[in-house]
Amino acid sequence: MKEALSKYFGQKLIFVVRILLFSLVIYMLFHTIKNQPQGIEGLMATFLSSWRGTSSYFWISLLVLMVLNWTLESLKWRTLLEHIEPISIAQAFKSVLTGLALGMLLPSGTGDVAGRIIELKKKTEGIGAGIVSGIIQTIVTLSFGYVGLVFIVQKFCLKNTLESYLVFVMPTLGLVASLLFWYSKKLKLIQHKRIQQVLTAIFSLSKKQWVRLFAIGMIRHLVFISQFALLFNWAGVKLPFTDTLAVINSVFLAKTIIPALNFVSDLGVRELSAIYFMRHYAVDVNQVITATFSLWLLNIGIPVLIGSIWILFTRKNAH
DSSP, X not given: XXXXXXXXXXXXXXXXXXXXXXXXXXXXXXXXXXXXXXXXXXXXHHHHXXXXXXXXXXXXXXXXXXXXXXXXXXXXXXXXXXXXXXXOHHHHHHHHHHHHHHTTTSSTTHHHHHHHHTTOSOHHHHHHHHHHHHHHHHHHHHHHHHHHHHHHHHHTTOOSSHHHHHHHHHHHHHHHHHHHHHHHHHHOOOOOHHHHHHHHHHHTOOHHHHHHHHHHHHHHHHHHHHHHHHHHHXXXXXXXXHHHHHHHHHHHHHHHHSOOSSXXXXXXXXXXXXXXXXXXXXXXXXXXXXXHHHHHIIIIIHHHHHHHHHHHHOOOOOO
16 A cells, blocks of 8 residues: 555655746746847847748758757767667657756756766666767867868967967877777776676777767758858848858857856857857948857747647656
8 A cells, every 4th residue: 555655755856846847938038038138029120121031941951950960969879879778760869858858957968968868778888878978079160160270260369368379289189089999998996886887888889889979960050050050141141151151160169168057058159159250341240240140049949838748738757
């Protein structure tokens, strides 16, 4: 009897927690939109102004790219779990969006990883897989971002600026990080069983898997660039093709290296970075903000809404 009551109240508690998580995510989503510099009214006015005359094919293209973006991330997640706990692409997609939703509430990527492993049996190894997924995308973003940064520094002959310092510092930091990664297995500094289980996700990957994972990461980054470029053009930010690529990659670089507590502050980093790198060009700041916010809404806002619904209705994992 006691066991039955305990199980009943446990299920009710889980349901209440899911309701609270869902409500918090929705609140954070609308709070973020409300606190934009232009306000909801200003953003809607700019959005509707840009909407007029825009072909429906444009929006369909953006939606297709959004689905492709998260499908690629789901494929990456599924690949990482092949040797840990195989799952279907549908399960991977659900896990990724659930992690995205929890990332609105928990800082520094902890929510993202927690959401991804919530239904896994081998949660400790799943944490390692989540860390690897983030590392791969970070390396790809930093590589593309560095090229964009070099382009801007050379074009505008920048000296004694943040950009020029980063151009010299980043290769050194990259070399140090690479050496630490490749030799960490031999250092034997970490003997804790749990940590070794986390590292299993890294050291058990084959070269073929690493190549496939980085290929997925690069294709996904190209999807990001395509989305941002389309939205810049739509919002009225007109730059030469190479300059557009340089600015976009520099913005993603800044977003990666500047700490953000969650996706809300991540949005602020995107906007401030875009404005910072666009200062070299004669462009309307409002147009830059509109394009940046639209990208966030497309890649984060809508998927977070879907992920929060999944949190609400996902059945408790029996394991």
